[in-house]
Amino acid sequence: MKVLITGGAGFLGQRLARELLARGALRMTPQGAGAAPEPITELVLLDVTQASRPDDARVRIEVGDITQRDVLERVIDAETAVIFHLAAILSSEAEADFELGMRINVDATRTLLDVCRARGHKPRVVFTSSVAVYGGELPEEVQDDTALNPESSYGTQKAIAELLLCDYSRRGFVDGRALRLPTVSVRPGKPNGAASSFASAIMREPLNGETTVCPVSGATPVLLISPRMAIQCLVAGSEIDAAALGERRIVNLPGISTSVDEMVETLSQVGGPAAVARVEWEPDATVERIVCSWPASWNTKRARTLHFPADASYHAIVQAYLEDELHAPKVPHLRLPHLHLPHRRH
Amino acid sequence: MKVLITGGAGFLGQRLARELLARGALRMTPQGAGAAPEPITELVLLDVTQASRPDDARVRIEVGDITQRDVLERVIDAETAVIFHLAAILSSEAEADFELGMRINVDATRTLLDVCRARGHKPRVVFTSSVAVYGGELPEEVQDDTALNPESSYGTQKAIAELLLCDYSRRGFVDGRALRLPTVSVRPGKPNGAASSFASAIMREPLNGETTVCPVSGATPVLLISPRMAIQCLVAGSEIDAAALGERRIVNLPGISTSVDEMVETLSQVGGPAAVARVEWEPDATVERIVCSWPASWNTKRARTLHFPADASYHAIVQAYLEDELHAPKVPHLRLPHLHLPHRRH
Numbered sequence: 001m002k003v004l005i006t007g008g009a010g011f012l013g014q015r016l017a018r019e020l021l022a023r024g025a026l027r028m029t030p031q032g033a034g035a036a037p038e039p040i041t042e043l044v045l046l047d048v049t050q051a052s053r054p055d056d057a058r059v060r061i062e063v064g065d066i067t068q069r070d071v072l073e074r075v076i077d078a079e080t081a082v083i084f085h086l087a088a089i090l091s092s093e094a095e096a097d098f099e100l101g102m103r104i105n106v107d108a109t110r111t112l113l114d115v116c117r118a119r120g121h122k123p124r125v126v127f128t129s130s131v132a133v134y135g136g137e138l139p140e141e142v143q144d145d146t147a148l149n150p151e152s153s154y155g156t157q158k159a160i161a162e163l164l165l166c167d168y169s170r171r172g173f174v175d176g177r178a179l180r181l182p183t184v185s186v187r188p189g190k191p192n193g194a195a196s197s198f199a200s201a202i203m204r205e206p207l208n209g210e211t212t213v214c215p216v217s218g219a220t221p222v223l224l225i226s227p228r229m230a231i232q233c234l235v236a237g238s239e240i241d242a243a244a245l246g247e248r249r250i251v252n253l254p255g256i257s258t259s260v261d262e263m264v265e266t267l268s269q270v271g272g273p274a275a276v277a278r279v280e281w282e283p284d285a286t287v288e289r290i291v292c293s294w295p296a297s298w299n300t301k302r303a304r305t306l307h308f309p310a311d312a313s314y315h316a317i318v319q320a321y322l323e324d325e326l327h328a329p330k331v332p333h334l335r336l337p338h339l340h341l342p343h344r345r346h
Numbered sequence: 347m348k349v350l351i352t353g354g355a356g357f358l359g360q361r362l363a364r365e366l367l368a369r370g371a372l373r374m375t376p377q378g379a380g381a382a383p384e385p386i387t388e389l390v391l392l393d394v395t396q397a398s399r400p401d402d403a404r405v406r407i408e409v410g411d412i413t414q415r416d417v418l419e420r421v422i423d424a425e426t427a428v429i430f431h432l433a434a435i436l437s438s439e440a441e442a443d444f445e446l447g448m449r450i451n452v453d454a455t456r457t458l459l460d461v462c463r464a465r466g467h468k469p470r471v472v473f474t475s476s477v478a479v480y481g482g483e484l485p486e487e488v489q490d491d492t493a494l495n496p497e498s499s500y501g502t503q504k505a506i507a508e509l510l511l512c513d514y515s516r517r518g519f520v521d522g523r524a525l526r527l528p529t530v531s532v533r534p535g536k537p538n539g540a541a542s543s544f545a546s547a548i549m550r551e552p553l554n555g556e557t558t559v560c561p562v563s564g565a566t567p568v569l570l571i572s573p574r575m576a577i578q579c580l581v582a583g584s585e586i587d588a589a590a591l592g593e594r595r596i597v598n599l600p601g602i603s604t605s606v607d608e609m610v611e612t613l614s615q616v617g618g619p620a621a622v623a624r625v626e627w628e629p630d631a632t633v634e635r636i637v638c639s640w641p642a643s644w645n646t647k648r649a650r651t652l653h654f655p656a657d658a659s660y661h662a663i664v665q666a667y668l669e670d671e672l673h674a675p676k677v678p679h680l681r682l683p684h685l686h687l688p689h690r691r692h
Binding site: 098136137139144145146147148149150151153156159160163164166167170171247248 | 444482483485490491492493494495496497499502505506509510512513516517593594
C-alpha cells in the first residue's frame, strides 16, 4: 500500500518517514484479527520545499503547493491507504498572516479531504490537531467534553479542520483521526513559527552554547510531548481500528504538564548555571496571550484506553532529546544526574 | 444607518424585516449611555429569490447568489451597521446535498465576513446558528462549556461558521454575535428542508385540516422557540453592547423543552381529536438520528443575563402561532381552553 505524508519536508514529517520506513508496514486490521501488517510499498513525501530523500527506493518526493487540487490528485490515488496530514502554518505565523493560515490550515485540508472523497476508497487520514483548539475559561483539567473556544486563528483553523474531518468520516468519505498534539518539545534545529517555539529553544539553544529569548514568564504552564512520542502516537493513530474510535474521531494525546520554571530547572541539571545564564527573559504579549490560552493539563483516559503511548516525565522528554539529537552519552559536558529513563519504545 | 438581512425572502427574514421597520431604529450604544437608537435609513433584503417588498421606502430588494462575492459587495458598504445573516441550507437539505450546504452555510458566510473585513468598519453581524451544533454524548442539560460534536453536516457547517465569526470578531474584522436557535416552531407555510420540519407541521397541518406525517416517535424530546421570540432575540442580539458579550460571541437562546407527545397533547386541546387523527406516524431513521442528536435542554443563564427574552411555555408558543398566523380569536372552531398567555411583547 501507499502512504502519503504532507509536510513531508518538515521535522515531524521527516522523522515520521524514517519511522515508517524502519517499520516497513502498518497494521490495517485490529490486533489479533489474524491479518499481518500491510507492507508500505510507496511512501510519498509532499511539501512545498524539496524533502530530504532517505536512501530508500520506496520513497517518492513530491514538491508542490498543497492548496492546489492537482497537486493533491497527483499524490493521492486509490492505493493510498494512509495519509498523514501534517502540513500546517503554525500558531504565531497564522496569527501574523491570517490568509496564509486559512489557505493552508483550512482550505488545503478541505481540498485534501475532497480529493480523498473523489477517489472513493475511504483512506485513513491522520490529522495533527493541537492543544490550541482550546481557549477561554477552562477547567483545571480539560475533559473530552470541554468546549473549544480557540483564542488564536491557528486554533480556530485547526478546530475547523477537525470538524471537517469528523463530518467527512461520518459520511464515509474518509476514515479520519484527528490527534491533538501538546506542544512538541524538544524540537531540534531552528525556532519555528509556533507561539510555543520557546518551549524547545529554552533547552536547545543553551545546550548548543547559544542564547535564547524566552517570551513568557517562568510560571507559564505548558503541556508537552516529545518528538519521539509524537511520532509513536501518529503511527498508533494510523493503526487504530475505526470501530475502536467510534463516532468520535478526535483524541487528546497524552502530554506532560510542566512549567517554564521547571524546564529551566531541568536545563540547570543538564547544562549547569552556564546554560541557564543563556536564557534571556523578554515578555512578548502576543505570544504570552496565545500560549496562556491553551490548557496546561487534559484528561487522557481515552488516549490511554486506545493504547496511545506517553512520555513518562519532562526529564524523560529531555533525555529523549539528548539521545536522539545530541547523542548524549558521547557529549561529556552534559550532566544527567536525574535522567534515568529506560529506553522504552512503544 | 443601513441594515442587511440575508435570506431576506425567507420566513424569518420577512418577519424580521417587518419588526425592524416597525421599530424604525436599533440601539447601537449601551442602554443608559445617553445616545438615542439609530434610525434605519435603508433595509436591504437579499435572497436568491425575490423577497416580498413591504410597502416602505426604506426597503431595498436585492436578488443574488450569496456565494458570489460581488453580490455581497453590492449590499454591504461602510454604512451597513448591522447584518442579520440568516441565509442557510437547512438540516435535511444539507444532509442530502453536501456541496450545497458547504457552499451556502460555510463558504458564503466566510465571503460575507471577508467583505465586511475589506470594508473595514467592523459591522455587527448577527448570525443564526443552531441547536444542531451539539451532538454525541450530551449531559441532560447542555452547558455553555459543553463540547460540540455535531452529527449532521448542517451542524458541522454551523459550528464552522461560528468559529469563523468568533475569530473574525477577535481580530476586529467584524463585531459578531452567533445566536444558537432552538427549533423554530410553529412556522407557518409549508414544510421546509429542516429535519425538524415536523415540529411545525404537526401543529400547523392538522389545524389547517390537512394530514401530516410525523417521522419521529412521540417520546422524541425537542427544544423549541416561537418565531415571535426568535425575532425578538435576533433584534436583542443586534443591540447588545460588544463589551457585555466579551470574548465569547455565542449565545444559546432560551428554548422550551418539550416532547412530540406533549405537542400532540396540546394539538388535542386546540383542535380536538379530529386534529390529532390527522397525524400519521411513519418513522424516518435519518430524521430521527439527526433530531435525536440535538440537545433537549440547555442552560440559558447567559442568555438571561444578557436580557434575551424567552417563551413562557409550549402553550404560549402555540398561542402565539394562533394569534400571529391564524388570527385565533376569529377562528371559531379552535378551542383554547388552557391557552391564556398575556400578550407579552418584548
